[in-house]
Amino acid sequence: METNILVADDSEFFRDLIRADLESNGYTVLLAADGAQALSIYRSHDIHLLITDLEMPVMTGLELCWHVRAEDDQHRTFTILMTGDTETARRIEAFDSGADEFLAKPIDLSMLRARVRAGERISRMHRVMVEMLHTDYLTGVLNRRYFMEKLEQAYRAAKETGSPMAVAMFDLDHFKTINDTHGHSNGDVALKRFADHCAAHVPDGGFLGRLGGEEFCLCLPSDDLEGALARVEAIRRSTAELTVETGSGASFGFTVSIGMCLDRDTVSVGDLMTQADEALYFAKRSGRNRTVL
Ligand code: GH3
Numbered sequence: 001m002e003t004n005i006l007v008a009d010d011s012e013f014f015r016d017l018i019r020a021d022l023e024s025n026g027y028t029v030l031l032a033a034d035g036a037q038a039l040s041i042y043r044s045h046d047i048h049l050l051i052t053d054l055e056m057p058v059m060t061g062l063e064l065c066w067h068v069r070a071e072d073d074q075h076r077t078f079t080i081l082m083t084g085d086t087e088t089a090r091r092i093e094a095f096d097s098g099a100d101e102f103l104a105k106p107i108d109l110s111m112l113r114a115r116v117r118a119g120e121r122i123s124r125m126h127r128v129m130v131e132m133l134h135t136d137y138l139t140g141v142l143n144r145r146y147f148m149e150k151l152e153q154a155y156r157a158a159k160e161t162g163s164p165m166a167v168a169m170f171d172l173d174h175f176k177t178i179n180d181t182h183g184h185s186n187g188d189v190a191l192k193r194f195a196d197h198c199a200a201h202v203p204d205g206g207f208l209g210r211l212g213g214e215e216f217c218l219c220l221p222s223d224d225l226e227g228a229l230a231r232v233e234a235i236r237r238s239t240a241e242l243t244v245e246t247g248s249g250a251s252f253g254f255t256v257s258i259g260m261c262l263d264r265d266t267v268s269v270g271d272l273m274t275q276a277d278e279a280l281y282f283a284k285r286s287g288r289n290r291t292v293l
Pocket residue numbers: 138171172173174175176177179183184185186187188191212213214284288
């Protein structure tokens with residue numbers, strides 16, 4: 001797991017000193033000359049550790065910490081504040097602004113490295129936990145909770161920008177029979193096979209989640225209706241060609257029914273999902289292995 005470190009200091013001497021030391025220890029280092037520059041780099045990069053000076057022009061280290069803490073709701077960035085100020089009140093203020101650690105200037109590089117190692121442990125643990133919190137264990141796609149969170153965001157963005165968005169709800173056909181015939185563990189393999197197959201068809205900006213059981217949902221942002229339908233139909237057709245080899249030398253295939261809905265016909269995410277679900281119901285009723293809009 002790579003660790004990206006952002007170093008903010010208005011002194012070029014300190015920036016280069018810290019950079020050289022951390023890079024020689026295998027870290028990826030980005031540099032900023034003031035708090036505002038650091039914040040803009042922070043927003044456009046995946047930063048795991050932030051090492052910042054306290055006194056800087058434009059935006060101080062304290063303000064920077066405050067912004068990062070406000071935006072980093074998963075607490076993934078470990079922040080180390082450096083200052084020559086030894087007053088206790090100042091240090092308390094640093095922690096209260098969101099700093100996780102404190103380092104006295106002039107800097108002892110071996111102490112900085114020790115702090116970085118400690119921060120790295122915490123940042124890694126957070127990243128692993130966030131990943132687990134967002135992922136469906138069996139299939140590796142987004143879990144229901146995170147899918148719905150992302151869908152809310154995508155829906156809001158689509159309404160704001162006026163770009164269309166579609167959802168496709170998938171339900172594997174006669175899956176109970178598949179479990180009954182081939183066993184639950186082969187059923188699990190089929191779920192994983194379908195999820196991998198579907199994930200390979202997700203366009204840029206789209207995302208796939210497992211809503212539960214044998215039900216999945218794909219969000220296709222900024223796709224026009226015809227494009228979205230063609231993509232989903234391609235998934236449906238190719239799903240029917242997938243096979244699962246059972247341990248006993250046999251193999252089986254399966255099909256999927258799909259209900260689709262476009263955001264322009266809806267007033268909320270709840271409405272979008274209800275309409276897709278109704279379309280899925282009709283796909284089942286009218287014979288399965290089909291897409292209904
Ligand atoms: P339909 O075509 O109407 O969707 O029929 P179906 O049998 O797929 O639908 P039903 O809702 O009756 O059954 C879904 C089955 O999916 C029942 C449940 O045991 C199975 N299932 C749910 N989660 C899992 C899972 O994680 N692994 C396996 N192997 N089966 C699961």
